[in-house]
Amino acid sequence: MEKKQTNYLQLIYRLAIGLIALWFMSIIWPYISDVVLMLVFAFLFTTVLLSSVDALERKIGHRGLSVLTVVTILIGGIGIFIGSFISQISQQAAEFSNRIDKDTLTQEFKAIGENLTNSMPEFLQNIISSNDDMAGKLSDLINTIISSLASMASAVGNFMFIAAMVFIFTIILLAEYHLFRKSLVKIIPNKYFELGLKLIYNIEKSVSSYLRGQFLSAASVAAMSIAGLLLLNLFGANLTLTFFIGIIAGLANLIPLVGPFVGMVPAILIAFMNNLGNDIALTHTLFGVIPSPFFILDIVLMFLIVQQIEGNLITPTLVGKSVGLHPMIVMIALLIGGTILGPLGMLFAVPAAGVLKVILSEIAFVRKNAHLL
Amino acid sequence: MKSAKWENIFKGWNHSESKTVVTLKQVPVFKDFSNKEFIELEKLIHLRQYNTGDFIFKNRAPGEGMYIIMKGAVKITIGTRNNNENILAELEEGDFFGELALFDDEPRSANAIATKDSQLLGFFTQDLMGLQERNPVLGQKILFNLGGVLGERLRGTNSLLINSQSTDKG
Numbered sequence: 001m002e003k004k005q006t007n008y009l010q011l012i013y014r015l016a017i018g019l020i021a022l023w024f025m026s027i028i029w030p031y032i033s034d035v036v037l038m039l040v041f042a043f044l045f046t047t048v049l050l051s052s053v054d055a056l057e058r059k060i061g062h063r064g065l066s067v068l069t070v071v072t073i074l075i076g077g078i079g080i081f082i083g084s085f086i087s088q089i090s091q092q093a094a095e096f097s098n099r100i101d102k103d104t105l106t107q108e109f110k111a112i113g114e115n116l117t118n119s120m121p122e123f124l125q126n127i128i129s130s131n132d133d134m135a136g137k138l139s140d141l142i143n144t145i146i147s148s149l150a151s152m153a154s155a156v157g158n159f160m161f162i163a164a165m166v167f168i169f170t171i172i173l174l175a176e177y178h179l180f181r182k183s184l185v186k187i188i189p190n191k192y193f194e195l196g197l198k199l200i201y202n203i204e205k206s207v208s209s210y211l212r213g214q215f216l217s218a219a220s221v222a223a224m225s226i227a228g229l230l231l232l233n234l235f236g237a238n239l240t241l242t243f244f245i246g247i248i249a250g251l252a253n254l255i256p257l258v259g260p261f262v263g264m265v266p267a268i269l270i271a272f273m274n275n276l277g278n279d280i281a282l283t284h285t286l287f288g289v290i291p292s293p294f295f296i297l298d299i300v301l302m303f304l305i306v307q308q309i310e311g312n313l314i315t316p317t318l319v320g321k322s323v324g325l326h327p328m329i330v331m332i333a334l335l336i337g338g339t340i341l342g343p344l345g346m347l348f349a350v351p352a353a354g355v356l357k358v359i360l361s362e363i364a365f366v367r368k369n370a371h372l373l
Numbered sequence: 374m375k376s377a378k379w380e381n382i383f384k385g386w387n388h389s390e391s392k393t394v395v396t397l398k399q400v401p402v403f404k405d406f407s408n409k410e411f412i413e414l415e416k417l418i419h420l421r422q423y424n425t426g427d428f429i430f431k432n433r434a435p436g437e438g439m440y441i442i443m444k445g446a447v448k449i450t451i452g453t454r455n456n457n458e459n460i461l462a463e464l465e466e467g468d469f470f471g472e473l474a475l476f477d478d479e480p481r482s483a484n485a486i487a488t489k490d491s492q493l494l495g496f497f498t499q500d501l502m503g504l505q506e507r508n509p510v511l512g513q514k515i516l517f518n519l520g521g522v523l524g525e526r527l528r529g530t531n532s533l534l535i536n537s538q539s540t541d542k543g
Contacts, residue, residue, distance in 0.1 A: 054507045061508075178416060178503065185419055190427060193495075194437040201499045 038162060040348065042169030046177060047208045048215065049074070053174050067174045075167070085244050092240060096273045112138075115293055192366075199362045206354045214254050220314045221263070221306060222250030228302040229267065237295040238274045245270060249303065253310070255346045258334075264303045271295050325353055393418055393494060396443040399467040402518045410511055417504060419495040429485035429493065436474030436481045438497030442466050445491025450484045463488070472519060475501055 049070055056066035173180060181200065188196035226246035229239050239245070249263030275294045290297060325333070330350055337349025390398075394411045397403050403414065420443070423429060429440060432451060440447075442464055449462040449470060461483055464470055470485060475498050505512030 051506075054503070057507050058509065182416070182419065190421060190423060190429075193421065194430060194435065194497075197437050197497055197499065198435065 034162070038165045038169055041162075041166045042173055044207070044211065044348075044351070045166065045170040046173040047204070048211050049170070049174060050177060050208070064175055067171060071167075071171055071174070081244075081247070085241075088241055088244065092270070092273065096276075112293055115291065195362065195366060199359065202358045202362065203355050206358050207351055210351045210354055217310055217314065218250040218253055220250075221253040221310050222246045224306040224309060225249040225263070225267075225303065228306055229299075232295060232298055232302060235295075235298075237271060237298065239267065239270055239295075240274060241266075241270055249306075253307075255343060258343075258346065260303065260307045264300060267299045267303070268294075268296055271299055325350065325357060329353060391415065392443065393420065396441060396467065396494060400441055400469050401522055402439075402469065402472065402515060404518055406511075406514070410514075413504075413508065413511060417496065417500040419497070421493045421495055423487040423491045423493060425487055425490055427487045429487060430471070430481050432482065432484045433480045436471060436479070437499070438474050438495060438501075439469055439472040440485070441469040441494040441496070443492040443494050445487060445489040445493075447491060447493070448486050448488050450486060451482075472522065474498065475519065 053063075053066045053070050056069060057063050060066060060069075185193075185197060185200065223246070226242050229237075229242040229245060233239055233242070245267045248266050249260075252259040252263035255262070271294045330353070333349040333353035334346050337345030337347075337352070339345070390408075390411075393415050397411060397414060397418070398406075403411070406414065421440075423445070429447060430436065444466060446466075447464045447468075447470065448460050449464065450458050450460050452458045462470075471481070473479070474481065475496075501512065501515065504515070
């Protein structure tokens with residue numbers, strides 16, 4: 001009886017401590033959230049790059065030099081990609097603005113509107129009263145996009161700072177990873193020591209296999225998208241920047257469920273920009289039946305095929321169920337991640353849920369085998 | 374006169390071996406290692422402190438690696454502590470135990486209990502795997518030496534078995 005009472009007291013005590021800890025976290029969270037986010041990013045980059053650094057260290061026998069080489073190659077790659085992307089896109093934009101003035105743009109919108117309305121069933125045609133409205137709305141939409149782009153530019157400064165900090169954290173973590181891991185292990189109490197070691201290893205394994213899986217699927221989506229876009233070009237789609245569109249589609253694919261649709265947007269925009277004023281593209285039909293102005297439906301179909309191949313063929317074969325989470329849990333994790341951190345949260349939601357799953361399964365193991373500790 | 378500044382600058386030049394390296398040098402698993410390799414190995418070793426009577430691991434608990442006694446003493450037992458405890462071995466400084474866990478996922482086959490306040494060096498499967506990735510030569514050396522140690526133990530067991538069989542017949 002007395003023992004039971006002590007247990008209740010212990011439970012209440014633990015609950016109180018837990019609540020105080022939560023309250024304290026909620027107070028300090030706004031101040032530390034940025035740093036925590038940077039550390040999470042740095043940890044994820046470290047996990048992705050660790051195997052390359054280890055492999056290089058095996059070849060050249062020097063940790064610091066391996067870290068420097070891998071990081072330089074990565075930064076160089078990203079720099080070249082962003083630099084050439086910006087220069088090509090500005091070239092594209094300049095060409096576009098030279099070719100089209102505002103009047104022709106409005107006329108084009110009007111033509112698209114008419115084309116779309118004509119292809120609709122009659123009862124829908126009656127609902128849309130005026131085509132001019134549609135042209136106006138499209139112009140408004142473009143204005144909104146431009147103004148939101150301007151506000152985005154102010155966020156770039158903040159982003160650059162975060163990126164620099166993540167970069168520094170990643171280098172330190174990569175160079176000292178094994179020592180860092182060792183000091184983490186040092187604080188585990190003796191009773192849970194081997195279990196803690198196993199837990200850290202399982203978390204590392206789960207996160208790195210998930211990230212490797214994501215990397216492989218992103219690379220396959222990028223390669224297939226580039227091939228698909230080049231194929232569409234053979235049919236006269238007149239798409240430029242195919243390499244960049246492919247890579248962006250691959251990166252967007254990292255965000256489950258929403259990403260694949262985001263990946264289509266640049267391709268559609270480029271198709272629209274390149275083919276504006278081209279009557280053949282305007283009246284293009286998919287399979288000779290479905291009207292697909294500016295090859296938009298062709299592009300959507302191509303991306304859908306790419307996603308099906310990636311989702312049903314490549315990922316299951318190459319990666320397997322890397323995290324092994326139920327689709328329902330994935331969706332819930334995405335919703336929670338999206339609510340807390342936006343698109344970034346969605347990117348990290350699934351690996352975070354995977355880590356949580358590993359921790360919970362280890363806790364379940366401990367509860368079941370408490371007599372062995 | 375001694376200058377703290379100059380002392381600091383030249384600190385480490387006259388590098389003496391750490392206690393960890395001295396202990397590791399006594400272990401046959403790490404025989405024929407160069408000083409550089411010992412320094413590399415030291416980065417992977419975990420130093421743990423145990424009080425008298427503390428369990429290092431329990432029988433049937435999942436095993437992750439081996440321990441080397443740097444200071445203190447450890448007994449290997451089966452059975453419960455109070456009733457029918459059967460002491461299999463009493464280990465002193467420089468001895469090592471639990472090395473089978475480096476090779477398989479099987480649970481521990483005995484208890485390990487500190488009989489004095491002890492400092493142990495832990496070397497674990499995941500660290501060995503990591504070392505194998507980064508420095509395969511060193512990894513191979515450890516595996517080869519471990520094979521030798523296990524072979525020696527097996528020969529010992531064989532001769533014990535033969536002895537007990539001949540005693541039974543006699």
